[in-house]
Amino acid sequence: GDSVTQMEGPVTLSEEAFLTINCTYTATGYPSLFWYVQYPGEGLQLLLKATKADDKGSNKGFEATYRKETTSFHLEKGSVQVSDSAVYFCALMQNSWGKFQFGAGTQVVVTP
Amino acid sequence: DTGVSQNPRHKITKRGQNVTFRCDPISEHNRLYWYRQTLGQGPEFLTYFQNEAQLEKSRLLSDRFSAERPKGSFSTLEIQRTEQGDSAMYLCASSLASRRGATDTQYFGPGTRLTVL
Numbered sequence: 001g002d003s004v005t006q007m008e009g010p011v012t013l014s015e016e017a018f019l020t021i022n023c024t025y026t027a028t029g030y031p032s033l034f035w036y037v038q039y040p041g042e043g044l045q046l047l048l049k050a051t052k053a054d055d056k057g058s059n060k061g062f063e064a065t066y067r068k069e070t071t072s073f074h075l076e077k078g079s080v081q082v083s084d085s086a087v088y089f090c091a092l093m094q095n096s097w098g099k100f101q102f103g104a105g106t107q108v109v110v111t112p
Numbered sequence: 113d114t115g116v117s118q119n120p121r122h123k124i125t126k127r128g129q130n131v132t133f134r135c136d137p138i139s140e141h142n143r144l145y146w147y148r149q150t151l152g153q154g155p156e157f158l159t160y161f162q163n164e165a166q167l168e169k170s171r172l173l174s175d176r177f178s179a180e181r182p183k184g185s186f187s188t189l190e191i192q193r194t195e196q197g198d199s200a201m202y203l204c205a206s207s208l209a210s211r212r213g214a215t216d217t218q219y220f221g222p223g224t225r226l227t228v229l
Binding site for chain 1: 115116145147152153154155156157160168170203205217218219220221222223
């Protein structure tokens with residue numbers, strides 16, 4: 001079946017550091033790929049998405065590129081802020097109405 | 113647009129009791145989803161409604177679980193004879209069906225945290 005694997009956390013960074021969270025997937029066909037973020041005490045929020053190979057999703061300084069050849073969708077941000085501290089989830093969706101297949105989540109802690 | 117709301121936010125119950133959770137989707141969203149999230153894991157799909165029709169159920173949804181969406185608006189998730197293994201965060205999400213083939217964006221509620229003692 002489909003699956004998503006994310007790097008384990010917590011990832012601890014200093015403010016203004018570069019962030020990468022690795023995400024790889026196993027799926028048949030051509031899924032859409034997503035990053036969701038969950039801030040403490042809040043629901044999951046869509047951060048960015050990509051629906052086909054080589055698409056780049058971007059939002060709030062975060063970027064991820066859909067790489068079909070490596071089945072990856074790594075999340076990057078060039079300069080993190082304390083406010084980026086959250087849990088980040090990579091997910092795939094196989095069809096347009098989607099049930100998501102989520103990764104386990106990666107906690108990111110940014111210190112001043 | 114007030115977002116997806118869920119009630120209660122927290123529920124503590126004793127094993128064997130029944131519990132019911134409510135989800136109010138974003139108005140006019142015709143699709144509604146339930147997920148379960150345990151500690152340190154990502155959400156797992158439970159079931160999906162389009163309007164009032166329940167179109168898919170995960171095999172995670174045992175016969176003790178039932179979900180409804182009367183009139184295609186709010187939804188309820190009931191767990192009968194709760195077990196300690198049911199302790200989790202129950203998440204609801206909604207989306208608006210877009211043009212054929214386009215990927216919906218799901219908006220998640222804050223969840224209901226269930227603790228079964």
